[in-house]
Amino acid sequence: MLVLHRLKTQTKMWRKVLITLTIAAFIGLWIIQLDPVLSMMHRVAFLGAIQGVWLGLLLLAWGRKTLRFVCLAIPVLSAIPFLLPGRPIQANELRAEYVKGMKQLVGTKYVWGGESSLGIDCSGLPRKALRDALLSYGFRHLNGGALRMFAQHWWYDASANALAQGYRNYTMPLEPHGTIQQMDYSGLLPGDLAVTARGVHILAYIGDDQWIQADPGIGVVAILSGHNDKNRWFEVPVTTYCWSVMPHALK
Numbered sequence: 001m002l003v004l005h006r007l008k009t010q011t012k013m014w015r016k017v018l019i020t021l022t023i024a025a026f027i028g029l030w031i032i033q034l035d036p037v038l039s040m041m042h043r044v045a046f047l048g049a050i051q052g053v054w055l056g057l058l059l060l061a062w063g064r065k066t067l068r069f070v071c072l073a074i075p076v077l078s079a080i081p082f083l084l085p086g087r088p089i090q091a092n093e094l095r096a097e098y099v100k101g102m103k104q105l106v107g108t109k110y111v112w113g114g115e116s117s118l119g120i121d122c123s124g125l126p127r128k129a130l131r132d133a134l135l136s137y138g139f140r141h142l143n144g145g146a147l148r149m150f151a152q153h154w155w156y157d158a159s160a161n162a163l164a165q166g167y168r169n170y171t172m173p174l175e176p177h178g179t180i181q182q183m184d185y186s187g188l189l190p191g192d193l194a195v196t197a198r199g200v201h202i203l204a205y206i207g208d209d210q211w212i213q214a215d216p217g218i219g220v221v222a223i224l225s226g227h228n229d230k231n232r233w234f235e236v237p238v239t240t241y242c243w244s245v246m247p248h249a250l251k
Helices: 001-031 039-061 064-082 092-105 126-143 146-153 160-164
Strands: 169-178 193-196 201-208 210-216 221-225 237-243
Touching: 001 039, 039 064, 064 146, 092 126, 092 201, 126 210, 160 193, 160 201, 160 221, 160 237, 169 201
Parallel strands: none
Antiparallel strands: 169 237, 193 201, 193 237, 201 210, 210 221
């Protein structure tokens, strides 16, 4: 009886410890989301916190067959959409959602390295909008290729300079170049990118003479007319690019 009592006491103690650790992992997951900077450490911590919450729930539910099965099924069901076959992506549909996503971030404060609605920088703005568009498109069309592309863009970060250098074939060069203030926009489509010399800053064209950017000078995401408004980035030479997933050949 004494041994049985000790076992029950130890079981209760370990269960309390497990509950505490699971709650801590959940709180950690919530805290991570409050940091707008999406660094590699942030990504690893995010995945680790998710794994910690899942493992804690699994161990807590282990004694109950139904709950154990549900917990074991969660990662399998979560992975299935990403394993679906990839199909050609409708560039126009993706482009519309991507541009809409950038516009929804207007007014978001500028934070160097930020990639969320809590704070965002110049390259984070088009990257986040494209990721969100790929994720939405992938689930809407059950397109595993779009979902895998979302995961790739989430894991492999890219600065403005890296995008100009064709990092991981994310972008393709376009013909228009010069200054935004003087260049002809007829060769651009909404969502195309303009990168300043040495990759210091990046802007996105959204049509009708307008450009959207997370401008450190203004301090927020803003939309301005490239030919009519005053902005220091409109006066420096830029080169233009489109996302490889939305090539002009498919317009």
